[in-house]
Amino acid sequence: MRYMLMIYDNPDTRELFTSPEGRELGAEVDALMERLTESGELVGGEALADPSNTRTVRVQQGAPVVTDGPLAEAKEHFGGYLIVECETIDRAVEIAAAWPSARFAPMEVRPIMDPAGMEM
């Protein structure tokens, strides 16, 4: 089963991770990624740019209306994701708990829809 581990950020955590004090956290991220690669669980993942770079797009009366900035101003924002394949959701939760930013902002673990299904 594939899961998306959704990483949430706030301005403080982003600053923390990019500051010199954040180097150890970065090393933890690298080590965890290496372990997940080595175990064959890592499927993919990306980090997103700061939310201020976002364009929000709506189509109104057939025409796109584009605004600068994210959909909603929130204290925490979606900052990046990992996709893992594990035997159970408990294992995916364990990986999320090991992700360093989980100490500062929440992570969400969500199953990815399977294109196949069982007979009903």
Add this chain to the structure above:
Amino acid sequence: VIDGARVEPLLRELAPQVLGALVRRYGSFDACEDAVQEALLAAADQWPAEGVPEHPRAWLTTVASRRLVDEVRSDVARRRREEGAAAVAVADERSQAPAVERPREHDDTLTLLLLCCHPALSPSSQIALTLRAIGGLTTAEIASAFLVPEATMAQRISRAKATIRGRGFAPPPPEELAERMRVAEHVLYLVFNEGYTASSGPDLQRTELADEAIRLTRLLRRLAPRDDEVAGLLALMLLTDARRAARTGEGGALVPLAEQDRSLCDRAAIAEGVALVDGALASGPLGSYQLQAAIAAVHVEAPSAEATDWPQVLALYGLLERIAPGPTVALNRAVAVGMVDGPRAGLAALEAIEGMEGHHRVEAVRAHLLEMAGDRAAAHDAYRRAARLTTSLPEQRYLEARAARLG
């Protein structure tokens, strides 16, 4: 010049035999498996253009042995460079053209399969390793069937090989054999289930997994002809796969058992499956695959959904619950109770099931039984709950459509 499509089945068949011969000779499953993959790739490249060699197995064994020896040499050279140390002996010269070890090939393939299904491995690793080493599939093919990047699958396979490194190439001790056979059967069953599921989009690789599971189970049946559970498993696969064309509607839509067009079923597969399960049931102790196959036979032999012999299905689930109890069996039994004793009895059986709370299949069965009982509003809500709980797109579409019908 021959067609590439005819080369592939030959390579798949020869893969475990060549690997078995190599592992017996050189010992290292890990390195031998890599070498055999390379030999298979070379053959897939050359044979369609140049023709199949007269002794294809000997060709593959020779090429794989050379790869293996080259690999050992370059490892040794690297180690020498790295360590700047004394020579490490390479015992490779006698390996140029290994004799083919015919009498042992059956046992070797079974030993290989049981090694790939070693209990120290996770189910996903057992599956990946079995498909590659016994099935002769490439890492790219396996990755594509399981919807992960090739690098992820390659990593999983190499980790699996590292886990069983040093386990030795020998059949399990007699007291462990039965249990190890059960693990191997379960791995093949999981491969089949991956391929059997209805699928939206162009996921052709997945139906190939069902074919591959059947092919490997046929192989296992040849290797262990007296094991009735292997016969039961093969029968279960054939009888389930016989409904493949009836199971999926337009655009990959899921067609429920009750609405499947029986005329689309594969008659030859049904006949073979029924003969297998009858033989197995008559001969020895009951097993879970034999009973599941017997149930599949009742369903597929019924000329229509209405004509299904539900009392027999219920009796078989009763037996299955006794020898292999579990929430999935209890859930399927509740459906049969509903068909035999009425939907309220089915719902009561459903309430008694423990260990499947919040599972979409429980809500789907509840919805179905409520609909049969005429409680449209409650059935609608249960279908919606099931649709929210499932993580499968075709299941979700099916469940939403059922809910919408009850508006």
